[in-house]
Amino acid sequence: MSDFTEINRRSLVLVGCGRMGGAMLTGWLAGGLEPGAVTVLDPKLAPEWQDRGLRVNADLPDSPAVLVLAVKPQMMGDALGAMPDLSDTLVISVAAGTTLATFEAAFPGAPIVRVMPNTPAAIGQGISAMIGNGATTPAHLDLTEALMRAVGRVVRLESEDQMDAVTGLSASGPAYVFHMIEAMAAAGEAQGLSPALALELARMTVAGAGALAVHADEDPAVLRQNVTSPNGTTAAGLAVLMDADHGLPPLMARTVAAATERGRELGRGAA
Numbered sequence: 528m529s530d531f532t533e534i535n536r537r538s539l540v541l542v543g544c545g546r547m548g549g550a551m552l553t554g555w556l557a558g559g560l561e562p563g564a565v566t567v568l569d570p571k572l573a574p575e576w577q578d579r580g581l582r583v584n585a586d587l588p589d590s591p592a593v594l595v596l597a598v599k600p601q602m603m604g605d606a607l608g609a610m611p612d613l614s615d616t617l618v619i620s621v622a623a624g625t626t627l628a629t630f631e632a633a634f635p636g637a638p639i640v641r642v643m644p645n646t647p648a649a650i651g652q653g654i655s656a657m658i659g660n661g662a663t664t665p666a667h668l669d670l671t672e673a674l675m676r677a678v679g680r681v682v683r684l685e686s687e688d689q690m691d692a693v694t695g696l697s698a699s700g701p702a703y704v705f706h707m708i709e710a711m712a713a714a715g716e717a718q719g720l721s722p723a724l725a726l727e728l729a730r731m732t733v734a735g736a737g738a739l740a741v742h743a744d745e746d747p748a749v750l751r752q753n754v755t756s757p758n759g760t761t762a763a764g765l766a767v768l769m770d771a772d773h774g775l776p777p778l779m780a781r782t783v784a785a786a787t788e789r790g791r792e793l794g795r796g797a798a
């Protein structure tokens with residue numbers, strides 16, 4: 528259980544309870560956040576969140592401990608426009624791109640933390656990166672970290688400049704891995720396996736390799752070498768996958784660069 532005493536006393540407001548907001552709320556409730564201490568603002572709140580004891584689309588409490596913004600960056604202007612002046616409230620945003628400066632304009636003087644989570648948070652296996660503005664104290668950062676640790680691991684950034692690259696790597700990253708499962712399954716089918724068998728093999732290979740990469744003492748490079756017999760099947764496959772010009776490294780570099788750049792565009796207010 529996390530120490531949510533202060534939040535349970537003063538309450539938390541969640542603006543936007545979709546995939547990311549909902550994943551975080553699931554973890555917080557499991558971690559000891561009291562439903563009655565949560566006000567959820569979302570005009571299209573999913574039915575699963577009704578009748579859970581939450582305050583839904585209700586008036587905002589006077590001085591919540593935390594305001595969490597989890598709407599799309601393109602909707603952030605609307606959401607911020609509906610917020611009252613908040614004093615002594617920690618503002619946390621998980622939005623891609625939207626900068627601390629944007630939130631500082633909306634909440635002058637407020638402590639603000641940008642957090643970049645990812646959807647494995649839905650099963651407590653996320654990783655979140657966080658950076659606070661100049662008004663945040665160590666206590667604000669610790670409170671943010673406690674919230675995000677309820678849904679996975681947390682790393683603290685040294686500078687906001689890192690946030691778009693983090694977004695392009697670990698926030699968008701689950702989609703890359705899901706696509707890798709799709710691609711591996713399709714490749715297995717192309718070699719004659721049934722769709723169901725190929726998908727099961729691909730899914731569990733990625734899941735097992737991911738878990739091994741987390742739990743083993745060795746680096747991923749050593750784990751890869753452990754699979755690779757001299758002149759064996761893996762070496763034949765990796766000769767294609769690791770090709771410096773046409774393999775995964777240049778493809779992944781372009782993928783993360785494109786996502787990072789899109790984060791920068793969103794930060795400049797692009798639609």
Ligand SMILES: NC(=O)C1=CN([C@@H]2O[C@H](COP(=O)(O)OP(=O)(O)OC[C@H]3O[C@@H](n4cnc5c(N)ncnc54)[C@H](O)[C@@H]3O)[C@@H](O)[C@H]2O)C=CC1
Pocket residue numbers: 542543544545546547548568569570571572597598599600602605606621622623643644645646698699
């Ligand atoms: N989905 C992901 O993998 C990740 C998403 N994020 C960020 O999380 C934020 C939310 O993304 P998702 O949860 O994927 O989107 P989503 O579309 O699933 O959820 C957004 C929610 O906001 C609600 N909403 C829209 N306008 C609103 C308003 N004015 N006031 C209150 N609620 C409003 C919508 O009804 C919806 O339920 C985005 O800023 C995104 O950049 C960050 C990391 C990962």
Ligand SMILES: O=C(O)[C@@H]1CCC=N1
Pocket residue numbers: 623694698699
């Ligand atoms: O695709 C997006 O813009 C959001 C932010 C990172 C993951 N999903």
